[in-house]
Amino acid sequence: xxxxxxxxxxxxxxxxxxxxxxxxxxxxxxxxxxxxxxxxxxxxxxxxxxxxxxxxxxxxxxxxxxxxxxxxxxxxxxxxxxxxxxxxxxxxxxxxxxxxxxxxxxxxxxxxxxxxxxxxxxxxxxxxxxxxxxxxxxxxxxxxxxxxxxxxxxxxxxxxxxxxxxxxxxxxxxxxxxxxxxxxxxxxxxxxxxxxxxxxxxxxxxxxxxxxxxxxxxxxxxxxxxxxxxxxxxxxxxxxxxxxxxxxxxxxxxxxxxxxxxxxxxxxxxxxxxxxxxxxxxxxxxxxxxxxxxxxxxxxxxxxxxxxxxxxxxxxxxxxxxxxxxxxxxxxxxxxxxxxxxxxxxxxxxxxxxxxxxxxxxxxxxxxxxxxxxxxxxxxxxxxxxxxxxxxxxxxxxxxxxxxxxxxxxxxxxx
Ligand code: ATP
Ligand code: MG
Numbered sequence: 245x246x247x248x249x250x251x252x253x254x255x256x257x258x259x260x261x262x263x264x265x266x267x268x269x270x271x272x273x274x275x276x277x278x279x280x281x282x283x284x285x286x287x288x289x290x291x292x293x294x295x296x297x298x299x300x301x302x303x304x305x306x307x308x309x310x311x312x313x314x315x316x317x318x319x320x321x322x323x324x325x326x327x328x329x330x331x332x333x334x335x336x337x338x339x340x341x342x343x344x345x346x347x348x349x350x351x352x353x354x355x356x357x358x359x360x361x362x363x364x365x366x367x368x369x370x371x372x373x374x375x376x377x378x379x380x381x382x383x384x385x386x387x388x389x390x391x392x393x394x395x396x397x398x399x400x401x402x403x404x405x406x407x408x409x410x411x412x413x414x415x416x417x418x419x420x421x422x423x424x425x426x427x428x429x430x431x432x433x434x435x436x437x438x439x440x441x442x443x444x445x446x447x448x449x450x451x452x453x454x455x456x457x458x459x460x461x462x463x464x465x466x467x468x469x470x471x472x473x474x475x476x477x478x479x480x481x482x483x484x485x486x487x488x489x490x491x492x493x494x495x496x497x498x499x500x501x502x503x504x505x506x507x508x509x510x511x512x513x514x515x516x517x518x519x520x521x522x523x524x525x526x527x528x529x530x531x532x533x534x535x536x537x538x539x540x541x542x543x544x545x546x547x548x549x550x551x552x553x554x555x556x557x558x559x560x561x562x563x564x565x566x567x568x569x570x571x572x573x574x575x576x577x578x579x580x581x582x583x584x585x586x587x588x589x590x591x592x593x594x595x596x597x598x599x600x601x602x603x604x605x606x607x608x609x610x611x612x613x614x615x616x617x618x619x620x621x622x623x624x625x626x627x628x629x630x631x632x633x634x635x636x637x638x639x640x641x642x643x644x645x646x647x648x649x650x651x652x653x654x655x656x657x658x659x
Pocket of ligand 1: 281367368369
């Protein structure tokens, strides 16, 4: 179905708009078709800013490389060439019709195709299968994508079970899109997401792909939608077998949405703590191949979540802050500030921030140093023990962090 539209691109910054038209004209002039396709068309129809502009064309990778000055052969085997035009980066992919998928992720054979219709058929969801001709202002929507976008529905192009069996990542993408777009998954599509064979297929995807999708979903406000889709379809237990059978309650899910402006690692910490997986967080996160930095942050945030009894005892606050400073050094203040919005739920955050910015917390902050201790006759292990004692003193009374006072503290009694 062809629909003539007023320009979808008029809201874009002028240079980007011009560059998109330039790509289309260059291909057209050489007799090739050229369409914007996928997420960008979907986002433009929704009036949302789109990040990536992907093009599809009947030109072959060799043609694309010879037509544009600056290109990168990103995925030649799959027909994708990246084109650089000034500051803009576009991915141009030759029309494809994908063959069988035996590894649950990559088609065994990619065959180039001469028709846009075939290319649209291989795409996952109706909302992602709309093409737009930027020169003629024509939308090609063979699968009812425009209506589904209007009705905010995620459904596969073609039979859901079949499409999920071709590529195991699609089920997880559906859960992720339910959060990022705030769409409902259609009944048929969701039914297939619960299917045992579909689960077997999804299980085979590389765990990094699963994790990428989870982090993408977590960066949006309605993470509750992704989590409940993952829970209700049973997909979550394929990757986290420790996950409890009982799903989270609506109330707890909505609590997670309120963390919207906080770092993804904090959201994971909160999510895991709600479902009682906090003790297993490290092993789950390493199995899911989270980065070392993310694992460390999740652990710190879990400690903060556990430390949520309102503390009037400043010694405890300082001791806790010193652990954070010991781990993150100069980065601890920005890290904790990143979750300072959370103070309504964790009453200690403001105090921790205050402590990190003004209290002596670690050995480096003390008014005496190793040389002072050596001069006083401390050796080996004694030095560490003495530092720990001094730290306890200054956590109790930070005003005692003065050289004369601490020199008196470390003074060895004459024997
Ligand atoms: P986002 O806005 O998150 O980037 P997107 O729809 O652009 O969403 P991409 O992963 O960038 O998603 O993929 C671009 C397009 O490629 C999709 O819109 C879809 O048409 C197609 N596509 C991507 N992954 C798959 C897949 N696993 N199976 C089928 N088609 C896919
Ligand atoms: Mg995209």
